[in-house]
Amino acid sequence: MIHAFAVSVIRHDKTLLEQINFSLSPGELVVTLGPNGAGKSTLLKTLAGELSPSRGHVLLDDEPISQFSLPQLSRRRAVLSQSVHLDFPFSAMEVVLMGVQRTVSGGDPFRLSQEALKEVDAGHLAQRNYQDLSGGERQRVQIARALTQLWTGVGAGPQYLMLDEPTSALDLKHQCALLKLARRLAAKGVGVFCVLHDLHLAAQYADRLVLMNHGRIVAEGAPETLITSQNVREVYQVESRIMPHPITQRPMAMID
Amino acid sequence: MQTLSAMPHKSTRIWLLLGASLTAATLGAVMLGAYSLTWRSVINFDLSSQDWMILWHIRLPRVLLAGVVGAALAVSGAALQGLFRNPLADPGLIGISGGSALAAALVIVLFPFSTGWMGLYGLSVAAFLGGAATCWLIFKVGQLGAASSVAHLILAGIAVNAMCAAAVGFLTYLSTYEQLRTLTFWTMGSFGGALWPSVGVSFTITLPVIVMLMRQSGDLNRLLLGEQEARYLGTDTEKLKTRVIALSAVAVGAAVAVSGIVGFVGLVAPHLVRLLWKADHRVLIPASAVLGAALTISADTLARTLFAPAEMPVGILTSLIGGPFFLWLLLSRKSGVRS
Numbered sequence: 076m077i078h079a080f081a082v083s084v085i086r087h088d089k090t091l092l093e094q095i096n097f098s099l100s101p102g103e104l105v106v107t108l109g110p111n112g113a114g115k116s117t118l119l120k121t122l123a124g125e126l127s128p129s130r131g132h133v134l135l136d137d138e139p140i141s142q143f144s145l146p147q148l149s150r151r152r153a154v155l156s157q158s159v160h161l162d163f164p165f166s167a168m169e170v171v172l173m174g175v176q177r178t179v180s181g182g183d184p185f186r187l188s189q190e191a192l193k194e195v196d197a198g199h200l201a202q203r204n205y206q207d208l209s210g211g212e213r214q215r216v217q218i219a220r221a222l223t224q225l226w227t228g229v230g231a232g233p234q235y236l237m238l239d240e241p242t243s244a245l246d247l248k249h250q251c252a253l254l255k256l257a258r259r260l261a262a263k264g265v266g267v268f269c270v271l272h273d274l275h276l277a278a279q280y281a282d283r284l285v286l287m288n289h290g291r292i293v294a295e296g297a298p299e300t301l302i303t304s305q306n307v308r309e310v311y312q313v314e315s316r317i318m319p320h321p322i323t324q325r326p327m328a329m330i331d
Numbered sequence: 332m333q334t335l336s337a338m339p340h341k342s343t344r345i346w347l348l349l350g351a352s353l354t355a356a357t358l359g360a361v362m363l364g365a366y367s368l369t370w371r372s373v374i375n376f377d378l379s380s381q382d383w384m385i386l387w388h389i390r391l392p393r394v395l396l397a398g399v400v401g402a403a404l405a406v407s408g409a410a411l412q413g414l415f416r417n418p419l420a421d422p423g424l425i426g427i428s429g430g431s432a433l434a435a436a437l438v439i440v441l442f443p444f445s446t447g448w449m450g451l452y453g454l455s456v457a458a459f460l461g462g463a464a465t466c467w468l469i470f471k472v473g474q475l476g477a478a479s480s481v482a483h484l485i486l487a488g489i490a491v492n493a494m495c496a497a498a499v500g501f502l503t504y505l506s507t508y509e510q511l512r513t514l515t516f517w518t519m520g521s522f523g524g525a526l527w528p529s530v531g532v533s534f535t536i537t538l539p540v541i542v543m544l545m546r547q548s549g550d551l552n553r554l555l556l557g558e559q560e561a562r563y564l565g566t567d568t569e570k571l572k573t574r575v576i577a578l579s580a581v582a583v584g585a586a587v588a589v590s591g592i593v594g595f596v597g598l599v600a601p602h603l604v605r606l607l608w609k610a611d612h613r614v615l616i617p618a619s620a621v622l623g624a625a626l627t628i629s630a631d632t633l634a635r636t637l638f639a640p641a642e643m644p645v646g647i648l649t650s651l652i653g654g655p656f657f658l659w660l661l662l663s664r665k666s667g668v669r670s
Contacts, residue, residue: 159556164610169609
């Protein structure tokens with residue numbers, strides 16, 4: 076369990092996060108929504124242990140996350156950042172292999188990396204130069220790297236996957252595939268924290284939604300209770316009507 | 332970490348190629364010169380006593396020194412390019428060359444009475460200390476920013492290099508004609524003073540450094556994704572940066588101390604390896620070492636033979652080839668240089 080207690084992050088006199096209380100359990104898929112600059116990425120980095128809060132604290136399994144060493148932490152959680160630049164000619168496979176943990180568990184790292192690539196429909200890209208790949212292909216390779224990190228680091232405790240706008244460059248097919256993958260990982264006990272901009276995708280796949288604005292959590296809960304025209308208006312200043320999905324009954328926001 | 336080689340056949344072929352080029356460069360360097368030896372006599376050890384004298388006291392130490400200096404420069408170049416995530420980084424960039432040159436110039440101008448053996452060693456130690464001190468200073472300045480960013484380090488390197496160059500320039504004004512000659516020769520780089528002791532010293536420093544840098548390969552790979560990403564993957568980036576800078580400073584300091592400033596090897600060798608083969612540091616570092624050695628030995632052979640019996644400083648030759656190469660890198664889009 077990752078817990079944030081009364082976390083505030085202040086950088087250069089600007090309050091990025093204010094009084095955040097949040098928890099992420101193994102096995103659940105939590106999607107965070109909110110306008111640009113709402114503090115979603117800051118919350119993700121704070122939960123990952125990369126940013127230390129100015130006030131409050133973050134606990135991993137009831138211990139301060141700052142007490143964990145970087146290699147300990149890297150076996151517990153994998154992070155996919157919004158944008159990753161690589162200026163050197165590595166093959167996609169070599170990029171995925173960077174995720175391999177120092178003390179490998181879970182099987183042969185080379186085979187696990189190949190499986191990770193196949194998992195994101197990128198098995199055929201293994202030997203291609205990463206720099207020559209399209210934006211969406213690169214994003215899938217980076218997701219495979221995060222998967223490899225999790226799979227070669229098993230055994231140290233429940234694991235978490237933190238994805239910062241992982242679908243930003245993906246086509247519709249791969250967006251759905253990614254969220255289904257997140258669901259499968261959650262079913263296997265991984266706690267998934269995902270920042271998205273697509274209300275529809277979020278409502279269809281998430282166990283729990285978190286709505287952020289101005290560094291605060293505005294609302295939190297099941298998609299049915301959170302996706303309301305009032306919330307959408309308050310946070311995005313967009314008028315909408317909410318309809319249930321004909322099959323799943325999950326709420327869909329129709330923009331006016 | 333386990334060794335992971337995707338295509339063993341390709342690796343074998345390229346290692347053979349690299350090995351062959353180093354062997355060819357070494358044999359050529361041993362045979363050619365103002366006094367030539369035939370390859371038959373070299374390979375069969377069928378040498379007259381005069382041949383043997385030349386081989387043992389002049390050619391061999393010089394070739395070995397050129398090789399080990401080339402390897403040291405290429406390996407530190409490879410590691411620093413990874414550290415700065417910039418394929419244009421060169422040992423000169425983080426100020427080792429500037430600091431070494433300044434320290435050497437100080438010794439030449441301020442202690443003109445130190446000549447002969449003592450002078451040579453004094454100069455060498457000064458160059459080494461100067462390079463290491465500058466490097467340390469740049470690293471400290473680079474850390475002043477909140478979380479020592481790579482841009483900070485590079486900018487600090489540029490500033491300190493400029494100051495060192497200005498100080499060396501000032502010293503050339505103060506120096507006598509004789510000192511000026513020594514100074515010039517030093518800043519141009521040469522293996523003319525190769526003796527067995529310097530060969531021994533640079534080997535015992537360079538080889539362990541190469542091995543230690545190779546052990547950082549996996550972490551250097553991750554650093555290319557960015558410092559934050561590397562930390563997410565479990566790499567202690569602060570420790571890694573300190574290690575790579577210190578190891579590179581030691582290697583380049585030792586190289587500059589015995590040969591002066593031989594430029595561009597640290598830029599060209601790793602880049603050729605990336606172009607021909609791959610950027611994975613597990614391969615890049617050892618392959619750069621071999622290629623750097625072969626290139627530097629060949630350059631030195633050319634420097635000795637082009638205008639024989641006169642000899643040109645090898646640093647001029649490497650810059651003559653390396654300069655255009657650098658410009659080509661800047662102009663070419665494939666080099667991966669960020670705009």
